[in-house]
Each structure stands twice: as C-alpha cells, then as structure tokens.
Amino acid sequence: MGRDDVVISQRAIGIRPQLSDEVAARLREQIMDGRVRPGEYLRLERLAAEFGISVTPVREALQSLRSQGFVQLEPRRGFVVAPLSRQDVKDLFWVQADIAAELTARSAATMTTGTLRELSAIQHAMGQAVRSGRIDLVEEHNHGFHRCINLAACSAKLAWSLGSVARYVPRGLYGRLPDWPRTALDDHERVLAALRKADPDEARTAMRTHIVRAGELLIAHLERQGLWNDTPDGYHQAP
Template identity: 70%
Template sequence: MCDEVAARIRELIMDGQVRPGEFLRLERLALDFGISVTPVREALQSLRSEGFVQLEPRRGFVVAPLSKQDVNDLFWVQATIAAELTVRAARRMEPETMRDLTGIQRSLEQAVAAGRADLVEDHNHAFHRAINLAADSEKLAWSLGSVSRYVPRGLYGRLPDWPAAVERDHLRILEALRSGDPHAASGAMRLHIMRAGELLIAHLERQEMWGPTAPAAPAAPTP
C-alpha cells in the first residue's frame, strides 16, 4: 500500500495540486485517501528519500522545491536512457517485435481518435515496454523505470496536446526502426521524451506552479 500512496502523493505534486513549500498533513491525506495514517507516513518517508518532500522538525512534511530546470532534468535523464535502449533494440529488432509495435501503434491511434486518453497512456506504456524488452538491457531498463516513476501514469492523459504528440512521435520511431536506422530511432525517441517534458512544464505553468505567468508583451506597432 505504501507504494500506491506514494504514487498518489507524487501525482499531486507533479500535477501542481500541491505546491513547493506546502505542508502535507498526515491526517488530511489519510482522510482524503480513505486509509489510516500509517501508510501515509511510510509513503512520505519514501518520498523524502526521493527528494519530493522534506521533513521540518516539529512541523511535519513539506513539498520540496521543484523548479522548471528540475523537471527538464528529469526528462533529460529519461530521454538519454530511452534513446540508448532504442539504439540497442533497433540492432536486435525481430520481425515479431515490429509486428507487435505496429499493432500497439494501431490501437493507440484508435484510442486517440476516440478521445480515450487513458487508453493512449496504456498503449504508450506497452509501446515503450516492447522496445525496452527488445534492447535486452535489464539494468538500464530498470534505471529508466526508476526515473520514469517521478511522473506517475495518469498524468500524461491530462496534458491536452500529449495524445496527438505521442501518436506522431511513435510513427517517427517506427519508421526509423523499420528502416533499420538505430541512430534515427534513437533521435526520434529522445525528441519524444523531451517533448513530453515540455508539455508537462507548460501544464505546470498553467497551474501557476511557479507563480502567475506574466502576460505577453504587446507587439510593436508596424512602422
């Protein structure tokens, strides 16, 4: 249960529903989640080790600072590892795996057309998992999973431009894999992950995670 509670609190933070500097009250979270205080305390201790929260003596747990650069760095790490896994997968790609990826992509496109962001997330996860398994690099894939959990599943579906972007990005990755070009596939994967980070940062800006966004300056008059 601790992992599930930690994932829910992590989602609150990464979605901008709780802000850096805001205290996380055990009793309030336990009431909201419909559970006892103990798993909430355990989850917060786990999130403390991940750097999501801090413990202030005699005051409790508080959301740790999270800057735009922090979010960008998280996605840079994900993109770097995912790109290497894609290179390795491309060099070992079997026809059966290509058929699986093509089928997953077809299902993803149907989910996008139906407006089912939840299914888009499921198919996106399956697409990446198939590539990571094809890479046959267990420790590297584990490292990617450790970083990826910072953005809980379910959050991407709330980013308005994400479903269409993931559909386009996956097509580019598939095209490179079909053509047997590991470096093109790697580059497409890197751009795909970094684009997700940009969309999340834009979402957090709309949530005013880092304060109100300054209005755009008026355009200069045409001479």
C-alpha cells in the same frame, strides 16, 4: 489541497502490502501535476482521513517521497512539498530521454519481424484510442509501445534504470496534458519508422526528441497551473 484532489478510497487502492507505495504514487502524481504545491504541508492525520486508511502507510509514503526529493521534513512542523523548478522537470526528462534513446538504438539492432508487427499493432490501437478520445487507452498503449522497445533492447539493467527515473512522472499524468496524445502518436510513428529501417542513430534521435517533447508539454502544463508565476527564475520555494 481539496478533498477531490487527494481522496483515495480503500476500494480504489485496496488493502495490500504495497499500500504505502500506492499512496506515494498518488501524491507524487499530484505534486508533478501542480495540484499540490511546493511549500504546502502534508498532514498525516488529514491525509489518512481523506484516504480512508491508517496513519502508518501515509507516514511510510511520505518518508519514501522524502527520500526521492519530493517532500521535506521540517522539525516540529511536519512534511512539506519540496521546491520544484522548471530545471528540475527538465532534468528528469533529460535523464529519461538519454536512457530511453539508448535502449531504442539498441533495440534497432535486435528488432525482430514479430516485434515490429507487435509495435505496429500497438501503434494502430493507440491511434484508434486517440481518435475516440479514450485517454486511458492511449496511456495504456503508450506504455505498451515503450515496454516493447525496451524489452527488445535486451538490456535489463538499463531498462531498470529507466523505470526508476520514469516513475517520477506517473503514467496517469500524461493524459492531462492537452497536446500529448496526438504528439505522442506522431512521435511514435517516427520511432517506428527508424526501427523498421534498423537505423540505431535515427531511432535514438527520434526517441530522445519524443521524451524531451513530453517534458516540454509538462512544463507548459505547470505554467498554466500557475506553479511558477511568483518566481521569475521558475523556482517555487517553500515559505
């Protein structure tokens, strides 16, 4: 794991109570992006030095990632990145797609004119960001688009469940998928059209398709990274 891949300066993440969460999020992003590979050992002292922080938040971050299934703890050897298969990635997006689809269907029945205007404005801003190549803004507007729909569903517990699943794929990761910005923009148009018609079934289908497609783009990206080249079944095992 190269220094450029993992350096998190104190300036970048700051010193705050959630420091271990920040470290976990960055490592999770690198794992899901294929920059840190299954079977690779994550050394506490090395990570602490590269991040410019103490060992304690790094250990807490790795324990958190262990509870989420991203890393494993091997006796006398330390933390190692857990195996990750194509099916694992598909499963993550399958769960996310189903929950997001249900929230979108519910929002179709409760969507107000004001919320539709807000969604249209976000979509317009996202289109401008795509055309200008501002991937950071594309991701920001994409997050705003989904958040607006989820809030309109008035289903707090379901939205919380979606957030728990969605965190496995950090927002910053999507911008590195070459076809994602334009694909997401086109998918949003279909979702928005269904919401304007107040059609729950069409809205559900459009959102599910959108999320599943994002998963397919991530799998293609990981294949280009060579994550599963050595395993015909697409399951990279730790040595």
